Amino acid sequence: DAKTTQPNSMESNEEEPVHLPCNHSTISGTDYIHWYRQLPSQGPEYVIHGLTSNVNNRMASLAIAEDRKSSTLILHRATLRDAAVYYCILTENTDKLIFGTGTRLQVFP
Amino acid sequence: DGGITQSPKYLFRKEGQNVTLSCEQNLNHDAMYWYRQDPGQGLRLIYYSQIVNDFQKGDIAEGYSVSREKKESFPLTVTSAQKNPTAFYLCASSIDPSGGYNEQFFGPGTRLTVL
Numbered sequence: 001d002a003k004t005t006q007p008n009s010m011e012s013n014e015e016e017p018v019h020l021p022c023n024h025s026t027i028s029g030t031d032y033i034h035w036y037r038q039l040p041s042q043g044p045e046y047v048i049h050g051l052t053s054n055v056n057n058r059m060a061s062l063a064i065a066e067d068r069k070s071s072t073l074i075l076h077r078a079t080l081r082d083a084a085v086y087y088c089i090l091t092e093n094t095d096k097l098i099f100g101t102g103t104r105l106q107v108f109p
Numbered sequence: 110d111g112g113i114t115q116s117p118k119y120l121f122r123k124e125g126q127n128v129t130l131s132c133e134q135n136l137n138h139d140a141m142y143w144y145r146q147d148p149g150q151g152l153r154l155i156y157y158s159q160i161v162n163d164f165q166k167g168d169i170a171e172g173y174s175v176s177r178e179k180k181e182s183f184p185l186t187v188t189s190a191q192k193n194p195t196a197f198y199l200c201a202s203s204i205d206p207s208g209g210y211n212e213q214f215f216g217p218g219t220r221l222t223v224l
Contacts, residue, residue: 030209031209032209032210034212036213041197041218041220042217042218043199043201043215043216043217043218044152044199044201044213044215045215046212046214049210049212051210087151091209091210092209094206094207094208094209095140095203095205095206095207095208095209095210095211095213096142096154096157096167096206097142097152097154097213098154099144099151099152099153100151101149101150101151102151
């Protein structure tokens with residue numbers, strides 16, 4: 001079973017920041033937090049991952065709570081191409097991914 | 110360009126026929142994975158392989174079979190024993206199966222429809 005909880009859907013306007021939340025209250029000390037996104041009829045795409053510290057890359061930022069029981073994926077300026085389903089996934093000592101149903105992000109012009 | 114290729118993109122088969130889906134990667138990755146996705150759902154793991162000539166069942170392996178004779182290839186056979194084979198099938202690879210911190214690279218998927 002997926003060990004994360006995400007809202008089913010979120011909306012944003014183009015060029016505004018988007019904060020996608022994820023709860024993982026049963027996270028263990030060795031679990032990594034991964035985010036993937038999937039555009040319609042395509043394979044998922046890696047976005048970012050982290051363990052304890054906040055992470056930044058060219059696509060997004062990942063803010064991890066101090067107790068690690070929740071995290072937030074931040075898209076700094078949403079574009080229409082960011083409309084996708086975003087999955088928050090925990091991995092423990094393995095690269096196997098267990099997907100939930102994710103958050104469907106709609107971006108409006 | 111390095112990446113993962115899956116073929117064909119769309120596949121139609123009659124009920125009761127076995128069908129093999131192709132997955133090839135030129136990323137020199139050790140680990141490969143097969144997932145199934147049903148409409149409106151997340152991906153579910155069918156089989157994975159951490160090294161050549163070795164593979165393990167995932168969460169929904171019944172009715173499927175795989176082989177890993179070469180590092181770059183991980184074909185999936187959907188057998189007639191799979192009760193509901195119509196789905197979107199995705200193949201992925203990662204450089205190393207351990208650690209939990211490696212990203213998976215996904216192919217474009219094969220949409221299988223059984224008539």
